[in-house]
Amino acid sequence: MQKWIMSGLLAVACIFAAALMFTLPGRDQVAQEEKPQMPAVTLNAEQAETIVNNNCIACHGDQLQGANAPELAHIGSTLSADQLYSIITKGKGGGMMPAFKDKLKEEEIANVALWLSEKK
Numbered sequence: 001m002q003k004w005i006m007s008g009l010l011a012v013a014c015i016f017a018a019a020l021m022f023t024l025p026g027r028d029q030v031a032q033e034e035k036p037q038m039p040a041v042t043l044n045a046e047q048a049e050t051i052v053n054n055n056c057i058a059c060h061g062d063q064l065q066g067a068n069a070p071e072l073a074h075i076g077s078t079l080s081a082d083q084l085y086s087i088i089t090k091g092k093g094g095g096m097m098p099a100f101k102d103k104l105k106e107e108e109i110a111n112v113a114l115w116l117s118e119k120k
C-alpha cells in the first residue's frame with residue numbers, strides 16, 4: 001500500500017518539475033534581460049532625430065543639453081552604442097529614465113543608440 005503512495009508522490013513531483021522547467025525563464029532569456037543584445041543597424045540620422053525629439057527631449061533638453069535628466073550631447077564619449085542600447089531598452093534609476101522596450105522597436109532603439117554614440 002505504501003508503495004503506491006510513494007510512487008504517486010513521485011509522479012506528482014515529476015509533473016511538477018516538468019511544469020517548472022517550462023515556466024521558469026531559460027538561461028538565455030535571463031541573459032537577454034540583463035544585457036539586451038543590440039541588433040546590427042545602419043545609422044539613419046533623420047529617423048534617430050525624429051525618435052529623440054518625440055521621446056527624449058522632454059527630459060533631456062531640446063539640444064540634449066540636459067534638463068530634468070543628464071546631458072546627452074556628448075554621451076558618446078562615455079558610453080558605447082551597446083551600453084546606450086541597454087540603458088534605453090531597460091531604463092535606469094529605478095524608472096526615472098523610462099524603459100523604451102515596449103514603446104520603440106529594437107531597431108529604432110539601436111539606431112538611436114548608434115546616433116548618440118557618435119555624439120562626442
Ligand code: HEC
Binds near residue numbers: 059069075084087092
Ligand atoms: C521621463 C524623463 C525621461 C525621458 C522621457 C528619457 N529619459 Fe533618459 N534619463 C532620465 C533620467 C532621470 C536619467 C538619469 C537616470 C539615472 O542616472 O539614475 C536618464 C538617463 C539616461 C541615460 C544615461 C545617461 C548617463 O550619463 O548615464 C541615457 C543614455 C538616456 N537617459 C537616454 C535617453 C533616450 C535616448 C531617451 C529617449 C528615447 C530618454 N533617455 C528619455 C529621464 C528620461
